[in-house]
Amino acid sequence: MSGLFLSFEGIDGAGKSTHIEALAQALRARGRTVVLTREPGGTPLAEKLRALALNDPMDPLTEALLMFAARRDHLQQVIEPALARGDVVLCDRFTDATFAYQGGGRGFDLDVLATLERWVQSVPATPLRQPDVTVWFDLPAAVAAQRLAGARVPDRFESQPQAFFERVAGGYAARAKADPGRFLRVAADQPRDQVWQDVEEGLRKRGVL
Numbered sequence: 001m002s003g004l005f006l007s008f009e010g011i012d013g014a015g016k017s018t019h020i021e022a023l024a025q026a027l028r029a030r031g032r033t034v035v036l037t038r039e040p041g042g043t044p045l046a047e048k049l050r051a052l053a054l055n056d057p058m059d060p061l062t063e064a065l066l067m068f069a070a071r072r073d074h075l076q077q078v079i080e081p082a083l084a085r086g087d088v089v090l091c092d093r094f095t096d097a098t099f100a101y102q103g104g105g106r107g108f109d110l111d112v113l114a115t116l117e118r119w120v121q122s123v124p125a126t127p128l129r130q131p132d133v134t135v136w137f138d139l140p141a142a143v144a145a146q147r148l149a150g151a152r153v154p155d156r157f158e159s160q161p162q163a164f165f166e167r168v169a170g171g172y173a174a175r176a177k178a179d180p181g182r183f184l185r186v187a188a189d190q191p192r193d194q195v196w197q198d199v200e201e202g203l204r205k206r207g208v209l
């Protein structure tokens with residue numbers, strides 16, 4: 001069986017975590033070996049970089065470089081070996097998050113991000129590794145803010161004002177527009193069951209489920 005790479009995106013509170021585990025179970029029930037992972041993170045080194053990026057003050061270039069440094073290690077240590085074995089990789093966030101948060105949210109130069117993307121995602125198997133499908137939980141920033149109010153201790157990103165998340169959401173929309181074949185947009189402002197049905201149906205249409 002050939003490997004499959006799925007990423008999950010959306011602003012904080014959009015509902016990714018709620019549905020990734022259910023999807024892992026659905027895939028396992030179909031006989032697939034599933035690697036559940038996340039960015040920034042997924043390896044011991046990348047988890048250290050995550051702790052820095054989420055908690056320590058830094059300028060936008062440092063932030064972008066840490067995200068891509070973590071990604072490079074994650075690709076080499078976890079994602080590429082898993083895809084080579086024929087596993088399904090479910091990754092909670094990938095490069096679209098960098099374009100949305102560092103690009104849209106922080107206003108960092110998108111051309112620089114695109115250059116880093118090409119460098120970091122060039123691997124022996126392919127000149128530009130990208131997810132096969134990106135499930136995008138599209139949720140208005142105001143709804144996400146309501147969901148997260150008081151729910152968890154906010155990190156450097158979650159403590160940003162709503163306007164930041166409006167820019168992040170715009171960053172995702174631009175990435176989706178540029179690569180509509182890869183993006184599966186799910187309207188996340190619906191009851192959990194309906195969101196899950198839309199995820200399932202979208203992935204079935206793409207032959208993933």
Ligand SMILES: Nc1ncnc2c1ncn2[C@@H]1O[C@H](COP(=O)(O)OP(=O)(O)O)[C@@H](O)[C@H]1O
Nearest residue numbers: 012013014015016017018147151190191192195
């Ligand atoms: N469809 C939904 N409707 C209402 N609340 C939801 C829905 N999906 C998730 N939630 C709740 O919203 C919060 C954020 O969801 P979560 O899955 O952690 O988002 P993310 O991983 O994208 O940040 C959680 O408290 C979760 O229980």
Ligand SMILES: Cc1cn([C@H]2C[C@H](O)[C@@H](COP(=O)(O)OP(=O)(O)O)O2)c(=O)[nH]c1=O
Nearest residue numbers: 012039040067093094097098101102157158
């Ligand atoms: C992958 C990535 C995440 N982030 C941010 C988005 C999130 O606020 C944060 C961590 O993501 P996430 O794992 O979704 O957080 P949580 O543990 O709260 O579910 O990192 C970036 O800013 N750039 C990136 O490239």
